[in-house]
Amino acid sequence: MDLVTPGIGLIFWTTFIFFLLLIILRVFAWKPILNAVKNREASIKSALDSAEKAKDDMKKLQSKNEEILQKAKQEREALMKEAREVKDRIINEAKEKAQQEAAKLIESARLNIRNEKTAAIAEIKAQVAILSVEIAEKILREKLTQSKEQDALISRLLDDVKIN
Amino acid sequence: MNCLQVLSKRIFFVLLASITFWFPASASDHPVAEEKTAHEEFIPGEFIIDHIKDSHDWHILTKKNGEHVSVYLPVILYSQNSGLNFFMSGKLAHGHSYLGFAYSEETGKIVEMNEAGETIGTPLDFSITKTVAGMMLAAVVILFLFLRMGNSYNKTKNIVPKGFNGFLEPMIVFIRDEIAIPNIGHHKYERFMPYLLTAFFFILVNNIMGLIPFFPFGANVTGNIAVTMVLALITFVITQVSGTKDHWKHVFATPGVPVWLAPIMIPVELIGLFSKPFALMIRLFANITAGHIVVLSLVSLIFIFKALWVSSVSIPMVLFIDVLEILVAFLQAYVFTLLSALFIGLAAKEHHHA
Numbered sequence: 001m002d003l004v005t006p007g008i009g010l011i012f013w014t015t016f017i018f019f020l021l022l023i024i025l026r027v028f029a030w031k032p033i034l035n036a037v038k039n040r041e042a043s044i045k046s047a048l049d050s051a052e053k054a055k056d057d058m059k060k061l062q063s064k065n066e067e068i069l070q071k072a073k074q075e076r077e078a079l080m081k082e083a084r085e086v087k088d089r090i091i092n093e094a095k096e097k098a099q100q101e102a103a104k105l106i107e108s109a110r111l112n113i114r115n116e117k118t119a120a121i122a123e124i125k126a127q128v129a130i131l132s133v134e135i136a137e138k139i140l141r142e143k144l145t146q147s148k149e150q151d152a153l154i155s156r157l158l159d160d161v162k163i164n
Numbered sequence: 165m166n167c168l169q170v171l172s173k174r175i176f177f178v179l180l181a182s183i184t185f186w187f188p189a190s191a192s193d194h195p196v197a198e199e200k201t202a203h204e205e206f207i208p209g210e211f212i213i214d215h216i217k218d219s220h221d222w223h224i225l226t227k228k229n230g231e232h233v234s235v236y237l238p239v240i241l242y243s244q245n246s247g248l249n250f251f252m253s254g255k256l257a258h259g260h261s262y263l264g265f266a267y268s269e270e271t272g273k274i275v276e277m278n279e280a281g282e283t284i285g286t287p288l289d290f291s292i293t294k295t296v297a298g299m300m301l302a303a304v305v306i307l308f309l310f311l312r313m314g315n316s317y318n319k320t321k322n323i324v325p326k327g328f329n330g331f332l333e334p335m336i337v338f339i340r341d342e343i344a345i346p347n348i349g350h351h352k353y354e355r356f357m358p359y360l361l362t363a364f365f366f367i368l369v370n371n372i373m374g375l376i377p378f379f380p381f382g383a384n385v386t387g388n389i390a391v392t393m394v395l396a397l398i399t400f401v402i403t404q405v406s407g408t409k410d411h412w413k414h415v416f417a418t419p420g421v422p423v424w425l426a427p428i429m430i431p432v433e434l435i436g437l438f439s440k441p442f443a444l445m446i447r448l449f450a451n452i453t454a455g456h457i458v459v460l461s462l463v464s465l466i467f468i469f470k471a472l473w474v475s476s477v478s479i480p481m482v483l484f485i486d487v488l489e490i491l492v493a494f495l496q497a498y499v500f501t502l503l504s505a506l507f508i509g510l511a512a513k514e515h516h517h518a
Binding site: 002003004005006007008009010011012013014015017018020021022024025026028029030031032033034035036037040 | 213216217218240271272288289290291292293295296299300303306307310311313314315317318323333336337340354357358359361362366388389390391393394395398449453
């Protein structure tokens with residue numbers, strides 16, 4: 001029976017010691033410890049969050065990079081295409097111009113030739129006329145009594161000499 | 165922080181000093197040996213109960229010639245006749261009486277007598293008994309551990325627990341995350357953390373120190389009904405004080421129960437209020453006391469049979485029970501804290517009845 005009868009002294013001392021412990025530990029142990037644990041948990045959480053955020057940002061950045069790369073590729077392709085077109089166009093234009101120039105040259109040459117030819121023919125005609133006159137002179141000197149038939153013959157002959 | 169360190173050191177030394185203060189009255193000053201004990205029959209029941217029960221001196225060992233080596237502890241008595249009395253328990257050893265006080269032959273308690281040797285009353289006994297001394301030592305250990313820990317946690321921000329703190333911190337976090345928060349709830353648990361933590365470590369340290377069989381350990385603190393009663397009463401008071409309107413409504417007008425049942429329901433609910441701390445008190449007391457009794461009984465076997473070979477059986481058994489008791493030490497501290505949190509949580513929670 002003694003075993004299950006609480007003594008007044010022990011009740012007093014237990015209460016005293018327990019409350020002393022409670023008060024001292026509450027101020028000097030539990031408060032700083034629980035606060036420190038809480039702070040650490042918060043800092044771990046924020047660190048994890050920021051790591052997650054950094055990962056997201058990285059991903060975003062990567063996809064952006066990819067996009068930029070893609071764009072650059074497209075741009076390069078477009079530029080190349082344009083350059084090729086420009087090149088082709090320039091070549092074609094040059095070809096055309098050259099052809100035109102050549103045609104012009106040929107034309108002018110031809111014109112020149114024709115002019116020269118006409119001049120030459122005219123000269124020949126003149127020479128022939130002079131020659132004819134000389135011939136006629138000679139003939140006239142030799143045969144001053146020539147008939148009108150002979151003159152007709154001469155002019156006919158001269159017409160025949162005409163080229164073309 | 166510095167003043168904290170100084171304070172913790174001061175507390176430590178004051179308590180250390182108060183421990184050494186008990187020593188002067190060691191038995192060597194009182195070489196009056198009881199010759200008869202050497203040849204006395206070994207009575208295991210007496211031996212065990214002697215250990216389980218509280219006493220005014222701390223028995224360390226009995227020499228071969230029957231001489232007891234004990235540490236005498238301060239006796240503090242308040243009597244209506246002579247007021248407050250303070251002396252060492254050595255003065256009462258071996259049936260001596262001092263200032264009219266002596267151990268009663270029937271109950272073993274200190275009684276006051278007149279000159280004629282007649283009992284005139286039982287004084288209020290506020291002595292630093294073995295249990296109180298053990299409890300004080302446990303308090304010193306707890307203060308040493310946690311003031312050091314709190315100090316180091318206060319000093320640096322985002323501290324990483326080192327050394328023994330790394331062992332203690334998970335327990336503190338466990339009490340918070342597995343006991344307080346699930347049972348009391350996120351909003352209110354912080355108010356009760358100091359009590360739950362103090363109760364847990366007070367019980368745990370006392371349980372473990374009670375398992376160490378050498379002086380100055382081995383006091384049966386948490387296996388004492390007065391100690392567990394105080395702890396259970398504190399839980400009870402906290403529970404009732406933090407009880408919400410719902411809690412009281414549940415007691416005096418249980419929802420969903422017809423009014424004419426109230427004469428039955430109210431007493432039942434009131435009994436329920438008191439049976440909870442009562443169960444707390446008995447559970448801790450019985451578990452720890454039972455553990456001590458089993459270990460001591462197994463050791464007693466050697467002396468009952470008066471044969472050395474028995475030890476080859478009983479020592480492994482004692483070892484097994486001791487290991488089991490370490491588990492029980494943690495388990496009972498956990499159970500007490502858990503149930504305290506549960507009771508507080510039940511009273512403090514806002515119930516929502518359909």
